[in-house]
Amino acid sequence: GAVVSQHPSRVICKSGTSVKIECRSLDFQATTMFWYRQFPKQSLMLMATSNEGSKATYEQGVEKDKFLINHASLTLSTLTVTSAHPEDSSFYICSARGGQDQPQHFGDGTRLSIL
Amino acid sequence: GENVGLHLPTLSVQEGDNSIINCAYSNSASDYFIWYKQESGKGPQFIIDIRSNMDKRQGQRVTVLLNKTVKHLSLQIAATQPGDSAVYFCAENIGFQKLVFGTGTRLLVSP
Secondary structure (H helix, E strand, O other), X not given: OOOEEEEOOEEEEOOOOOEEEEEEEOOOOOOEEEEEEEOOOOOEXXXXXXXXXXXXXXXXXXXXXXXXXXXXXXXXXXXXXXXXXXXXXXXXXXXXXXXXXXXXXXXXXXXXXXX | OOOEEOOOOEEEEEOOOOEEEXXXXXXXXXXXXXXXXXXXXXXXXXXXXXXXXXXEEEOXXXXXXXXXXXXXXXXXXXXXXXXXXXXXXXXXXXXXOOEEEOOOEEEEEEO
16 A cells, blocks of 8 residues: 555656656555655755645745645645756655654655756 | 764674564654665665654564664664675754765675
8 A cells, every 4th residue: 555656757858858757655545745855865845835726835945936835635636846957867766644643655756857 | 064874884694583673863853764765776665764753663573762862773683684784874854855865885784
């Protein structure tokens, strides 16, 4: 149980392209989903918290117009990196949580490479 | 500020040994702790969690110990196997909101 699917697993695209990443909870309903960014050999840094049906809460320093988050249903959240540039290249990971007292379960991440 | 750190960045053990991975946290208000395992190129995998009203919890081959007095968390892995090789993160939760992750410890298991 508690499977989170993230798609695509890898994206390589040109600078200026917008990229959408999907995060789905497959066997549970996720009232809250989280988006993280991870640089090589570093820990996970929370970018934003996404609650179904409401606006995402962004961490300090994360541009909300750059990283658009939509949590349209209890099983799907999307992160769109708008007009991506090489500095946006990173490993993006989502997680989902069934309830406030439940652990977060993570997807397998999306490796984004901007040329 | 909130900080969750680890004492050992890399831990090397022999197959069959017991492994202990340590984590220090600084926020005494943290009330929920989770250990995750992350293999290369994958997302973190839930291992075990513990709430602040407990000091020990056991799973299959894993035990988490929580010492709130010194703000210390540890993960014990019994009979470590090569498949246990990964980076292990502790994470703390305050009021069941966002998680704050530690820096990670790489566990290397030699056959």
